[in-house]
Amino acid sequence: MSHTLDFLSDNDVRQINRLVETLDRSNFDYFQIDIGELKVTIGKGALPTGGAVAAPMAAPTIAAPAPATAAPAAAPATPSPSPAAQPRAAAPEAGWAPITATTMGRFYSRPDPSSPPYVSVGDTVTADSTVCLIEVMKLFNAIPAGVAGTIAQVCVQDAEVVEFGQVLFYVKP
Numbered sequence: 001m002s003h004t005l006d007f008l009s010d011n012d013v014r015q016i017n018r019l020v021e022t023l024d025r026s027n028f029d030y031f032q033i034d035i036g037e038l039k040v041t042i043g044k045g046a047l048p049t050g051g052a053v054a055a056p057m058a059a060p061t062i063a064a065p066a067p068a069t070a071a072p073a074a075a076p077a078t079p080s081p082s083p084a085a086q087p088r089a090a091a092p093e094a095g096w097a098p099i100t101a102t103t104m105g106r107f108y109s110r111p112d113p114s115s116p117p118y119v120s121v122g123d124t125v126t127a128d129s130t131v132c133l134i135e136v137m138k139l140f141n142a143i144p145a146g147v148a149g150t151i152a153q154v155c156v157q158d159a160e161v162v163e164f165g166q167v168l169f170y171v172k173p
Contacts, residue, residue: 016040026161028104096170097147101162105136109158117158119169123151131169134162149173 023031023042032041109117109132119131125145133140149171
């Protein structure tokens with residue numbers, strides 16, 4: 001490693017290596033984390049950079065703090081849609097409100113394998129109703145509906161990896 005990363009401990013390097021391995025096994029194209037002055041971007045596909053998309057990277061990169069004007073050296077490429085971004089069901093009707101993933105992770109429709117799902121099509125929810133869990137690195141985040149109404153469509157399958165902002169459900173308000 002270069003002298004600019006000498007402040008990383010062996011444990012930090014191991015954690016970054018685990019992130020690389022986790023990304024390699026996932027459906028995601030990239031992962032970016034900022035911790036203090038350290039910015040780590042790991043990618044295996046197209047990396048969005050301020051609205052533009054960079055070409056797929058040959059290997060993950062670890063970047064030290066860089067000026068905001070730094071631009072990727074790779075030429076723009078057309079990204080291919082990820083499997084999670086492709087539609088699974090009919091398009092939502094006008095007026096339906098989406099419930100989106102508040103984080104990336106694994107979607108769970110039920111609190112445990114022996115329990116029924118939090119919600120199913122036709123169930124009535126309030127804004128505070130828990131509709132699912134999203135697990136990230138062994139942390140389970142309860143996702144509230146955020147809107148009152150009736151579940152009209154479930155857009156993802158149980159145990160599927162979801163991305164931040166991905167539509168999980170549609171609700172008829």
